[in-house]
Amino acid sequence: MTQPQFDRTFCTQLDALFTWRRDVRHFQKTPLPEGVLDSLLHTACLAPSVGLSEPWRFVRVESADRRAAIRHNFARCNQAALEGHDGDNAQRYATLKLAGLDDAPHQIAVFCDTNPTQGRGLGRATMPETTLWSAVMAIHTFWLAAAARGIGVGWVSILNPQEAASTLCLDPDWSFLAYLCVGYPQQQRDTPELQEKGWEQRNPDRRKWIMR
Template identity: 75%
Template sequence: MTAPLFSPAFRASLDQLFTWRRDVRHFRTDPVPEAVLSRLLETACLAPSVGLSEPWRFVRVDAPARRAEIRENFARCNAEALTGHSGDDAQRYATLKLAGLDDAPHHIAVFCDTNPAQGRGLGRGTMPETTVWSAVMAIHTFWLAATAEGVGLGWVSILNPEDASRTLCITPDWQFLAYLCVGYPAEQADTPELERRGWEQRNPARRQWINR
């Protein structure tokens, strides 16, 4: 089979995809069609994984009671996080909408099977954390595919992972990695909301090689 040649037009579109991939916090409430969600999961599973272990586990969270527990988990952690800021930072933090938990029609938790039988341990002997990195690659692949479909994704990182695992009744062999809000974005932008609202700016120094 001959590998495809990616045209300049395709590469330009790919650059646009990277630019417009945003951490979405404001969602419309209308659901994403099931066919689209299935397609996103299939694309996510094209991500690279150590030893072809495919350690990612995508969990749909539909039960209202479980969603409510995750929302409470977020509220507790968010209140604690606010105490770590003072002055202008505290005021700015308090005005940020840090989760789409109330409006996003779909909630997806992502876990990692940190010691899967699949892959037979290849590549994990000295760096077992590569299973987690592989699962994060699948999340990023899902995220890019969602952006290409016009679907938004918000990663809720202000959660207690142990409490989230208990809420979702997942086997203790799986490590909680991410709680994703998924739906059509209420607004779109080619710059991060945190940058637009003055929380932080991109650092040009990160775009330079470090030579040794």
Template identity: 70%
Template sequence: MTAPVFSASAQRDWETLLTWRRDVRHFLTQPLPEGLLETLLHATCLAPSVGLSEPWRFVRVNTPERRAAIRQNFIRCNSHDLEGRSGEEAHRYATLKLSGLDEAPHHIAVFCDTAPLQGRGLGRATMPETTTWSAVMAIHTFWLTATAHGVGVGWVSILNPAEATTTLSINPNWQFLAYLCVGYAREPASTPELERRGWERRNAARRRWIDR
């Protein structure tokens, strides 16, 4: 079998894809076309995993009651997080996260089966956490694939994992990793919103190798 050769144009397109993969916080409420979520999941499962264990578990959160419970989970956790912070910026950032939960037409929770039978434990003897890293790779693959299809993704990380697991009636042995808001971005952008608002900026030093 001959490996494909990616043209210079394809390489530039790849960098453009990485540039436009943003953490979206404002969504249009229209659902994605029928079948598109399945297309994204199919591509996501091409992600690498330790021992071919495929430990990721993607859960669509459809019921209003469960979505409302996740929203309350966020509000409680966010209020606790803001107790030690001051300034309007912290509150504005919290509002951005809540907007995604309210507007995004699709909610997807991602879990990791940290001890899957699939893969037979290969590659995990000294670093069992590689199952978690594999599931995170799947999240990134989902995110990039969604971007390629013009779909926005926002990662809500201010949640109590145990409470979210209970809310979604998920196996308590699975590790909660992410709650993703998915839909069309209201205002697509090629730069992080935190950078555009002057809250943070990329560090050029991170683009250099560390040599030893």
């Protein structure tokens, strides 16, 4: 197969994709067309992985009972997080919508098989965490593929991971990594919502090399 040539127009569009990829919190309730999630999963599986171990496990959460349990998990953790802030920070936090759990039509849990037989241990002897990092790369690949199709992804990180894993009743050797809300966003943004609402700003120093 001949390697494609990625011209300047493509590179400009790719930069735009990185700019417009957002952590979405506000979703339309319309489900994605049939087959779109499968296509995104296939693209996610093109992500690099240590030893070609492909340790990611993507789980579609369709059960109403399990979704409700995740929602309760979030509510408890979110309330505890709110109580950890005071003054202006508490007020700002209270105004943030930190989950799309009520509206997003699709919910996906991502786990990592931290000691997969696939890959035969290559590259993990001194840094076993590389399986986790590989699974995160797959999440990012899924996220970019979704953004390129106008689909939003929101990563719900305010959860008790042990409780979430128990709710989803999966292999005890899998490590819970992420709970993703997926669907069409109510609004497209090229600026993080947290920045727009004054929670935090991007740091220009992060765009500079540290020299040693």
